[in-house]
Amino acid sequence: MALEIEKIAKSKIAEVDFSNLSFGKLFTDHMFECDFENGAWKTPKIKPYQALTLDPSAKVFHYGQAVFEGMKAYKDDNDDIWLFRPDQNQKRINISAERLDMPAFPKEYFFEGLSELLKLDSAWVQKGDGNSLYVRPFIIATENCVSASASTNYKFMIICSPVQAYYGGEVRVVIADKYSRSANGGVGFAKAAGNYAASFYPAKLAAKQGYQQVLWTDASTHEYLEEAGTMNVFFRIKDTLLTAPTSERILDGVTRKSIIQFAEDEGIKVEVRPIKVTEILEAAKNGDLLEMFGAGTAAVISPILGFAHKDEKIELPKVENSYASFIKKSLTDIQRNLAEDKFGWRFKVE
Numbered sequence: 001m002a003l004e005i006e007k008i009a010k011s012k013i014a015e016v017d018f019s020n021l022s023f024g025k026l027f028t029d030h031m032f033e034c035d036f037e038n039g040a041w042k043t044p045k046i047k048p049y050q051a052l053t054l055d056p057s058a059k060v061f062h063y064g065q066a067v068f069e070g071m072k073a074y075k076d077d078n079d080d081i082w083l084f085r086p087d088q089n090q091k092r093i094n095i096s097a098e099r100l101d102m103p104a105f106p107k108e109y110f111f112e113g114l115s116e117l118l119k120l121d122s123a124w125v126q127k128g129d130g131n132s133l134y135v136r137p138f139i140i141a142t143e144n145c146v147s148a149s150a151s152t153n154y155k156f157m158i159i160c161s162p163v164q165a166y167y168g169g170e171v172r173v174v175i176a177d178k179y180s181r182s183a184n185g186g187v188g189f190a191k192a193a194g195n196y197a198a199s200f201y202p203a204k205l206a207a208k209q210g211y212q213q214v215l216w217t218d219a220s221t222h223e224y225l226e227e228a229g230t231m232n233v234f235f236r237i238k239d240t241l242l243t244a245p246t247s248e249r250i251l252d253g254v255t256r257k258s259i260i261q262f263a264e265d266e267g268i269k270v271e272v273r274p275i276k277v278t279e280i281l282e283a284a285k286n287g288d289l290l291e292m293f294g295a296g297t298a299a300v301i302s303p304i305l306g307f308a309h310k311d312e313k314i315e316l317p318k319v320e321n322s323y324a325s326f327i328k329k330s331l332t333d334i335q336r337n338l339a340e341d342k343f344g345w346r347f348k349v350e
């Protein structure tokens with residue numbers, strides 16, 4: 001496959017304070033770009049990270065025809081760079097693209113672009129606990145036309161941002177009883193940009209009450225727990241882990257499916273089934289609800305310390321032998337090449 005590479009004249013890396021990064025604000029020296037025109041993807045390019053020039057009528061600005069992915073690259077003590085299950089992200093961006101009536105991006109281009117970009121910017125993947133490079137592939141509609149129909153032109157890109165250990169602070173959630181993130185027949189299962197735009201206002205209302213995230217429920221009854229804004233959600237009742245089944249409303253998270261497989265392999269009982277709000281409230285009141293946590297690439301696992309539902313406020317007790325800590329440590333050890341990879345999840349960049 002032809003890939004054009006234009007290298008930056010002088011790296012910006014010397015100016016970066018890697019001990020003081022805020023999530024997703026700073027990007028590496030290069031970016032990967034490939035345009036779709038006249039029904040085909042053109043020659044992909046890696047070039048110096050730079051602003052795009054788009055016509056104001058580009059469809060992405062008007063109709064939100066955009067999908068994205070999020071993954072992380074890690075560097076081990078031998079300076080090898082690893083990704084975690086990138087095949088899953090590659091498949092998922094095309095599942096998302098299909099739902100938004102966008103063309104699939106070829107698998108070979110995805111992997112070639114990803115690997116070459118990471119090799120070129122390998123100095124930006126820092127070693128050490130918590131450090132990683134956040135990788136953001138995305139596709140936007142670039143046709144210059146404000147008629148409300150699918151674009152004829154698109155741009156696929158990958159940009160990368162160095163990040164430190166993700167500490168989102170203490171997380172408490174509000175269980176949604178009015179707003180919804182997604183509905184049957186909608187785009188909830190897709191990593192569509194607009195899903196996020198629609199979640200910001202309810203999230204702001206939650207923040208005003210002192211809650212960091214919304215825990216979404218099913219749109220028709222608000223009786224079943226689904227997922228948080230950027231994370232799938234797990235509940236530990238006694239020694240069983242519960243999580244909602246994926247559906248057309250819920251994003252099929254790589255972290256979620258890895259946790260299920262890992263936990264089952266460890267002999268932890270996992271139930272994947274619809275979870276009622278009332279069941280979790282009851283379990284919280286009688287002391288059986290031991291843990292709640294979110295699962296997603298950015299934080300891997302993010303413990304949820306409490307929640308509100310209508311007028312009720314619940315604080316979870318401190319738990320010993322937390323599943324969240326055990327699973328997080330085990331998964332990040334696999335990701336960083338510090339533990340055996342018995343599921344074949346690691347992908348070496350070479």
Ligand SMILES: *Cc1c(COP(=O)(O)O)cnc(C)c1O
Nearest residue numbers: 230231232251253254255296297
């Ligand atoms: C990205 C995302 C997740 C987490 O998926 P991972 O593949 O584990 O990163 C969960 N829910 C939503 C809505 C997301 O967009």
